[in-house]
Amino acid sequence: MKHIHKRSIFSFLLIPSAIVCFLFGIFLIVWLRSSVRTVEYSIASLDNMRLEAIKDRKTLMAEKASLLSLQSIRNMQEGKSNLVFPDRVKVIYVKREGQSIPFRASLKGRRFR
């Protein structure tokens, strides 16, 4: 009959496993911290991109507001034709009543939104 000593099992299996677990735990902690740091760098980079986009947006909005001013439109028309508001005799007014009426296509009762 073969006799197996309990202590040798412990030292042969459990101690190496514990060391592996310990090292793996340390690796996980380091890896997690490094990942967090990498994400922070990515977010910072995205933040910068966002700020750049906001900056461009502000510039474009200002440009749009500038181009849409009646004065700019008048200046563009300079020498071509004079920009005037329509003569009220020539304007056809359409009454807006209550709720908007649903649009009906060929199928009766069908509503398009």
Added chain:
Amino acid sequence: MRKRAIILNTAIIFGFVAVFFRLVDLMILNHGRLSEKAKMQQLKREDIQVRRGTIFDRMGRELGVNLEVESLYCDPESVASPKNTAYALSKVINKKPEAIVAKLSAKGRFVWLERKLRPETTERIRRMDIKGLGFKPDAKRFYPKKMLASHIIGAVGIDNQALEGVELRYDKFLRTPGGKIFISRDAKGRTLSTGVDRESKGSNIVLTIDEALQSIVEKGLDDAMVRWQAAAATAIMMDPFTGEILALANRPAYDANNAMFTQDSERRNRAITDCYEPGSTFKIIVGTAALEEKVVNLDTKFDCSRGEISVGNAVIHDAHRHGVLTFREVIQKSSNVGTIQIGMKLGKERIYKYAKLFGFGEKTGIDLPGEISGWIRPTKKWSAVSPGAIAIGQEVAVTPLQILRAYSAIANGGILVTPHVVSEVRSPDGNSIYSFSAAEDKITISRKTANIFKDILKTVTEEGGTGKSASVEGNPVAGKTGTAQIIDPRTKRYSREKYVSSFVGFVPADEPIIAVVVYEPKGQIYGGVVAAPIFKEIARQSLSYLNVQREDMKGENILVVDRRR
């Protein structure tokens, strides 16, 4: 072999002991000092970027926005060759090399070289890669409509400090206190995300003005300045029921983007800071007072056939000789003689009382800085000429806005409204934090008197009235012309060449009220000739923009859409 092992063990033990003591030194003995030092290396303190709120018109169009730009600074100690650097920069930033050299050679480690550069200029300087120069993000206030409504919006200085207009009056809402944030950075100086917003924005302001109406009014004034070679001109458009200013413009004007390079006369908001003798537009005071006090009725007759009248030791003339005029005709033809007779019937106390009831001699309370109260003396300081002179708009000083407000009381049935240019203030997340609410509106005259006088004012723009050229096709106009002499500072007497021509009116009877004042026109002087056509043009285009239906087309099965909000 054993001896070597002992030496090795001893060395290892000593090594560990040394490491242990060093750790004690780092983590216990000098912990505080070293951790502070580490924080200083790892954390960077940055200012939160402060941005003023946006200014919108009543339809949500941007009138004052922020642009993200950069400002150029230098560290004089790091600049290798100030002369060469200055020469290179002068080609890009349009400054003399000597001025740049002075800054590059200044003491200290931080000197501004140029504030708020254009993006393309920033790029050009950045490409030069000059040591000792750096850029800081900055916000530039930008007014996309340039000169439009500049007297209302106002302007800011180089550090975005409020200087004029709404920018100044509502500065506490528009600006925001800012602050500091700490950003983590690594050994290479790369920053990590803080998760905190690096920008703090002030509240947004919604004005009562409408860009399109403002544009119409400004175009009208530009045309008037050219046509009459005038020294200045002012026009205001207001909703007579709410006191909302729909448009307000002055000429000369300025581009708010370059406010620092403009003259004082261009920045003056004449509508509220300049007063003048109103002349005939002031005749509504005695007119309405006489009706309200039942001193006259519409058919009371006044003999104006002599064309002049003696008041105290002065003789006051009519511009044209009239015959016997009814009360209605006195106002329609703007007879000085007739109005003075009405004034005499009323007496000085009642003239003064109604002038004050219409708000003269007091600020209107408009939410713009720099308003003056105008001027009307108390009755005990009046001379024998004063009742006659004041009845026809002399010996009093008013602002164009005061006159407009007085007429709006006639348009709205007798209520003196509070003019205002800001309707609402909204926080950056869209919540309303302020909206205009007037103090209790004062009642000046009864609704009945106001309605009667409104009808009389309609006759002014009809055949035989002084304001015929203000009439608009399709809608009746109620209004009054005014022509006033200016005191010549040299002779201290009324000038025979310098006049103020004005027209105040509303069209149709319950729609926007418009005042036009032209200072020192050349060639013609009468309000009916100079100011009334400007009113007509402004009114015609405004009615078209506002989709106001022509009254002469009613009943022709035309459907109307109300686009106004």
